[in-house]
Amino acid sequence: MGHITCSNSSIGVASALSDVAHITSANSDIGVASALGDVAHITSANSGIGVASALGDVAHITSANSGIGVASVLGDVGHITCSNSSIGVASALGDVAHITSANSGIGVASALGDVAHITSANSGIGVASVLGDVGHITCSNSSIGVASALGDVAHITSANSGIGVASALGDVAHITSANSGIGVASALGDVAHITWAGSRIDSGGQPGGVANTSSPTYP
Structure with missing residues (x-):
């Protein structure tokens, strides 16, 4: 397991091949997780960028404000929920890719x-x-x-x-x-x-x- 917690203007990068890589960043941080085994998810609070690539099961991203969520899921489902002027991009080969963006968001799959x-x-x-x-x-x-x-x-x-x-x-x-x-x-x-x-x-x-x-x- 590789996970990173960074508080302000930091960069967190986790690459976990076995189990789980997740990142929690508080403010204007960049979180990048690549998890091949099970689940990669990122939670960023404010104007953060979350990128998850999960080959096994599920990659989902939740970003609160003007964040960018990108999920690439080969196995099951990739979905993104972003609240305000966010961009959600999901590419799901297995099952379903859907995007929900509240205000002036762009969805590309x-x-x-x-x-x-x-x-x-x-x-x-x-x-x-x-x-x-x-x-x-x-x-x-x-x-x-x-x-x-x-x-x-x-x-x-x-x-x-x-x-x-x-x-x-x-x-x-x-x-x-x-x-x-x-x-x-x-x-x-x-x-x-x-x-x-x-x-x-x-x-x-x-x-x-x-x-x-x-x-x-x-x-």
Whole structure:
């Protein structure tokens, strides 16, 4: 089990292969959980980003205010409930993907077959979940890119103050962010590496239920 509790403007990354990875972050935090065994869920209180990739059973996210929830569930059900000006994205291959957003929220679910990629020009959010081939996102300014690629490669390129989160189970997950971006990569198969320009945070999820959130590395 790997879980992280962080209080203010912190980054929590948990990669638990056996049982459960969950993250609770209080304020403007980023929680990323990749749980292959059982359940990955994230609860973030305020303007937090929750990303859960659960292959076994259920991944669900509850975010209270202007939070982004992204769930990719292969086994059973992925659903997201977000309250205000939130974005919910669910990709469920097994059973049901539904999204409930209260106010000015965007719901996107897609790409089971081949390729899903999104290009957003300005302060847009691109979310691609590709099970077959390749999912990549290119966003130009203060955007958030989240890619979950199970087959081949998931990579994200964000130009300015963007957040890139890649979870690649098959081959390689790498993120390139240009300026004051946060990159979090959890690669179970082969290689996860992150490239940044400056003032970056490198948090690498260790297989086997170990969360490594200390000792940032800068190329």
